[in-house]
Amino acid sequence: MSNQAAATAASHEDDSLINWKTHAWQDAGMVSWYSGRMVENTSTNYLKNVLEVGTVKRHIRGKEVLDIGIGTGRASLPLIEQGFAVTGIDSSQAMLNETRRLAGNLPITLKLGDITKLPFDAESFDSAIALNVMVHFPNWREALLEWKRVVRPGGRIVFDIHSRDHFEAAYGADIDKWPAVIREAEDPTNFGRYMSRIRVDELVAFADQEGFAIVDAVPHGAFLGGGNINAFLYEPLEKSKRWTRVLSWFARDPQLLELGLFLEELLVARLTPKVAGRMFVVLENRTDAEGNRAWAEEQRKKNAALEQLSFRALMPWMLLSSEDLSQELDRLLQPLRARHFFYCLLKVLVQRCPSYDFAGLLSEERVQQFSVWLAAEALDRRVMSLAKGWSVGCPDKLRHGVDLTLGADYHLVDTLLAKHYGIFGGNQG
DSSP, X not given: OOHHHHHHHHHHHHHHHHHHHHHHTOOHHHHHHHHHHHHOOOTTHHHXXXXXXXXXXXXXXXXXXXXXXXXXXXXXXXXXXXTOEEEEEESOHHHHHHHHHHHTTSOOEEEEOBTTBOSSOTTOEEEEEESSSGGGOSOHHHHHHHHHHTEEEEEEEEEEEEEHXXXXXXXXXXXXXXXXXXXXXXXXXXXXXXXXEEOHHHHHHHHHHHTOEEEEEEEEOTTOBTTBOOHHHIIIIITSHHHHHHHHGGGTOHHXXXXXXXXXXXXXXXXXXXXXXXXXXXXXXXXXXXXXXHHHHHHHHHHHHHTTTBGGGGGGGOSSOHHHHHHHHHHHTOSHHHHHHHHHHHHHHHHHOTTOBOBTTBOHHHHHHHHHHHHHHHHHHHHHHHHHTTTTTOXXXXXXXXXTTTTHHHHHHHHIIIIISOOOOGGGO
């Protein structure tokens, strides 16, 4: 196939995907369901919303804001309440109707239109935002050029997209070796599963070529679950019902929510797109190739620090001092539920990097406590493995009629822990 033919085929796939995504939200019933889902407090949904809206607020500039693919306006309505002048565009009239209903008396301009062919004059807005929009489309370069057209010089574009650097850091560059559910999202013909993923180096090259200055690429959603897959957590945690149950606590526990915000905003967001499956990209409409090189070099330094397996290596990029970070995290880990959640994350990191040094993040007391938990869990696994396998090779007469080996492993676990390891006193323990 020639380069021209390949480009034409790719463009056709892009158009087909965009058309499918666009028409999926024309149904008023689907929009009503989606609107309710955006505000319901289940699992990490509320945390996700707080993080995303907060990131948008921190990075936009100017007063006049365009919300591209506005949906139900969950990013824009809080901006209007703070005095921003917001215009929203969406390809679904049903979505716009729902946004109008939710806005009530708030002043907002809404337009029906194609997000890749914006019905606005050049340089009409100070900032453009797109929340959970670019993640669905493969033609991110073309979309950004159109968005740039309507943003004033020096204005900003803020959008989220999946990080290919993250998945390659976890699974390598060979996509064929990725888990099937993650690999499927690479196929733009798989309309229901496709997710757009880009690398930092692609972003830098595009920004240099098209006259953008990169402000940041903020990693986001390291442990939100659902559609926010973290490749490092996927196999050991995210596939399990137990982890789903742990994440469900966020909807009912304000202390756990506070811990989640701390981890995302003061730790994850200070690192690089390698650590989370999604990132918020912040671009300015101005040329700054030198600044882009400096930003890319800073990303390289952060990635090198991540490989040192010591939290202290990351301290130059933290907003708080080591002492303040440690004290605040210690406070947030006081509730048992918060400690259990954090322990689940910690255990995965320790399994991947057994020699990781947490000094500067965790107090000595917390390190000792989690070390005891890790050792106890390792011992549990060892003992259960021994107990479950004890009857392998036993004569068939033990299983004549009734398997006499069944249930014996419970007593064996008791005996192993009490007699061999000396850490459990049976019924008196």
